[in-house]
Amino acid sequence: MLNISTNKVSNFLDLYSYKSGKATLHTNQHKLFRRLLIVSSILVLIILLLPWTQNITSKGYVTTLKPNQRPQTLQSPIPGRIDEWLVQEGDYVKKGDTIIKISEIKSDYFDEQLTDRTSDQIRAKSASVDSYNSKVGALRNQYSALKQEQKLKLEQAKNKLLQSKLKVTTDSMDLEAAKIKATIAQTQFERTINLQEEGLKAVKDVEEFRNKLQEANAKLNSQKNKWLASKNEVINAELSVSTIVTTYNDKLAKAQSDLYTAQSSALDTEAQVSKLENSLANYTKRNSLQYITAPQDGYINKAIKSGIGETFKEGEPLVGIMPANYDLAVEMYVKPMDLPLLHLGEHVQVQFDGWPAIVFSGWPNVSYGTYGAVIVAIENFANEQGLYRVLITRDPDYEPWPQALRVGSGAQTIALLEDVPIWYEIWRQINGFPPNFYTPFGHEASQNSDAKKSK
The missing domain is CATH 2.40.50.100 (RNA polymerase II/Efflux pump adaptor protein, barrel-sandwich hybrid domain)
Structure with a gap:
């Protein structure tokens, strides 16, 4: 019923005589509530001041540490x-x-004796190369012989030309002597005629000097013919020298052309041998495949x-x-916001699917069923989902991973960051702030040293 009157029920009834009144009505109930509230506040305050390890959780998969160890x-x-x-x-x-x-399944390789036949072709082509090389040697000898023969023939023709020129000089001197004799004979003949007209010489003397004049003129004409013949021999000798040069140049050009043709054929055959050897190696390798x-x-x-x-x-x-031998690792995927907080060599806790675990992400020391790991690689490019791949492997300072663990099974990873009070972590989560950004001591020292070197 509604309590619409100022009269209390306790003034008319003894409530403590009833079981419900005895169970609910206490004189110190407010005192107990205050104590409970104080104790709860103290506990909450203590909990808020407890340390909490900031962390990044993500899902991952068991894989192998090295690429050659993966399926x-x-x-x-x-x-x-x-x-x-x-x-x-x-x-x-x-x-x-x-x-x-x-x-x-290709018809080009159906022949079971393909390699043997190719080897026979290589031997035949190699013999052709040897033949061409022999021909090249013979043509070189022929070319040398023609050069030597040209040299000797040319010297012979030049000697003959020199002889002809000397003979022309001799005949020219004889011609001049014949001219002098003819002139003297003419003078003597005219003097004799004059003396005969004066009566000092007889007609017989005139006839005698006339005969000598005729003989001198005949010798003069003969010496002219001889001199002209000598000059003609000089021209013939010069023509012979020119003919020898032209003829042997043609022969040498033909021999050299034959030599180059033989060399070209030899090189072409060597190229065919090389191509056949390449084909043989390919056929042999293909058979092994x-x-x-x-x-x-x-x-x-x-x-x-x-x-x-x-x-x-x-x-x-x-x-x-x-592969039978492999080193296990876990690939975890993190958001771009969390990527700058991860560094090589940092510790990570891993929980494997199929192994029971009780996990307190902020208190890794009291977690059960988790295994220690360390970051060994961080990918620098996001995948299709916008996540970055991080590879972790077993931390040697912690207990070994399960022996029955297999590649491809799932895993839950917890990357441990800074230690902060619980109240700070609650405040960060409420405001949606990222975990504290920090740089490990060794990483910071290496960055400082690199900066000094660059300066």
């Missing part, structure tokens, strides 16, 4: 057809073990192309393999 797929660099599987899924293989045997082998020790995960006789293209994945 991989095996491809064939050539197209082919699967002929035989030598392993099955789950098998352990060592490096170099054959996994798949394949065969060719008909066996897909394990690149390292590991386990066969999955047969991607499983059928016998199934064809595939070059570069198409055929089988997946997981």
Whole structure:
């Protein structure tokens, strides 16, 4: 009922005589409430003053520390057809073990004796190279012989030319002597005629000197013919020298042309031999690619192309393999706002999926089921989701990670930052501020030293 009267019920009834009154009515109830409020306030104040480790939480996945230790797929660099599987899924293989045997599907490589036939072609072409080299040597000898013959012939012709010129000089001197004799004979003949007209000489003397004049003129004409013949021999000798030079130049040019042709053929054949050797090496390497082998020790995960006789293209994945020896790591993804707070070598706590854990992110010392890790790599470019990838591995100062942990399982990471009071952390979270930005001592020292060097 409503209490609309100023009269109290306790004035008419004894409430303590009832069980409910005894249970609820106390004289010190306000005192107990005040004590409870004071104790709660003190506890809240103490809690607010407790230290709290700022942290960055993110999800991640178990991976391997080195790229060559991660799961991989095996491809064939050539197209082919699967002929035989030598392993099955789950098998352990060592490096170099054959996994798949394949065969060719291109008609250019169907010949099983392709490498042998190519080797025969190389031997034949190599013999041709030797023949061309021998021909080059013979042509060089021929060229040298022609040069020597030209030199000798030219010297012979020049000597003959010199002889002809000397003979022209001799004949010219004889011609001058004949002219003098003819002049003397003419003078004597005229003097004799004059004396005969005066009666001092007989007609017989005149006839005698006439005969001598005729003989002198005849010798003069003969010497002129001889002198002209000598000059003609000089011209013939000069023409012979010119002919020898021209003829042997033609012969030397032809020999040199044949030499260059032989050298060109030899070089062309050597190029063909080199091309055939390259083809032979490619064929030999291609034959070795008909066996897909394990690149390292590991386990066969999955047969991607499983059928016998199934064809595939070059570069198409055929089988997946997981390396047997690997070092575990975790890749975590952080927001761009948190990236400047992370540095190489900083400590991180990790919780793995499948392992029970009780986590107090701000009090890592009282957490249970978490494992220590350290940052080893920070990516400098964000992925499609705008997150940065950070790689962490086991901290050697903490307990080992679980032996049954496998690559690909999930993980929850907690990157530990500065220690602050709880009240500060609550105030930061309410205002949406980022954690305190700080730089480790070693990192700051290295930055200072780099700045001094740059100055």
